[in-house]
Amino acid sequence: MAGFWGRRKREQEAAQQAQDDDLARRARAALVAADERIRTTSDELDFAVAELGETATKDLREGLVAVRTHLAEAFHLHQLNHDEIPDTAEELRTRNARIVQLCEWAEDVLDERTEALRERIATVRQAPQILERVRADVERLRERLPQARATVERLSHRYSTEAMHRVSANPEEAAQLLDFAIHSADVSARRREARRPEEANVALETATEAVRRAATILDGVEDFEIEALRAQSTLADVIADSREDIVAARPLTQSGAPHSAEVTAAVAQLEAALAALPGPGTPSDPFADLASLREANAALDAAVEKARERAARPLPSIEHVQHAVDAADRALSVAASVISGHRGWIGADARTRLAEAQRLRIDIDPLVAPEDTREEAMTLARRVAQLANEALQSAQRDIDSGRPDGDDWGDWGGWGGRRGPMPMGGRGGGGGLLGPVVGGVLLGGLLGDIFD
Structure with a gap:
């Protein structure tokens, strides 16, 4: 029996020794790999600085400093394992585990920070192709400007000033952004030739962003016409539904009926909303008309x-619910288009209401057909439309507070050759428009060149 336990103990000790030997080998290999990784990453950092500049590579440089500090600890632990002072097996095991942990951490840090630079380095290396694409996109979008101006002119005879306020300035804003994109592209090319990569990259990013915003603004003109036509179509259906609702509510206005005063007041409000609709051929705002009618x-x-017993109240038809959903979709589309085209001016309130409306919209479709959830779908659709309209109103207030006064769009910068910082969202010239494009990222030296 003693021989059995002795053999088992020797087997356990041999297994533990094998594990300790394997851990020691892993620690040595991890040290070598981490040390080599630091060397190769240092070389990569030198190349990245040459292509991106000091600021863009700051995180990688700081990561290398931290990794070198921790790897020094790992080398010190490895030295303790091989000095003249005897160590217990537990001490060796603890040190080797710590060495492996430090080396794996170093590899993870360098992986994360070099990966973050890869896309930017690839963009820099493709800068000539990107600049060429920016210029091609500018020419393509400039070809759309005459049509956009003609569309705005044509629609101004059909829709009211309040309705057209959402897109009336879009063609001139887009033209201004396209001029700014070309100028920024030229600045980027000159800065790259002068071996000032950081400024060249910022100017390149500014040029591509200006082109993207110009495209969104031009799309907004076409989207407005389509959505306005859809709103008019929906409005006609809602008018018919409203008249049916008034007829259906008449019996509840009789004296003695429950809540007759409230029903009578609501009927009068809806009749007033119908009477306030503009007549045929009169310039109108179909979005505001639809919102007003839906509210009434x-x-x-x-x-x-309130006036009917819940069980006796007929469920809304699928068509009625669908009209509410269509109205919500129209309101969502218009609000999203305006906010997307002017993101630099839009504050938190408009963004929050739009996001909440979009979140609620996802839940509606499965509720339309079943009878037991149709009313819930109607309520959600109306809430979506309300939030979208609130988002649009808030966005319009933000845009109005940031857009330059008057019609002074002749010069894209509005600076008349004056050098100096550009007011981000100010009232002078194009500052309010270009502020969101530049986004506060241009360097002081670069600003002087862009606006010279």
């Missing part, structure tokens, strides 16, 4: 709900 319609629905 919703008020009547709420009054009727």
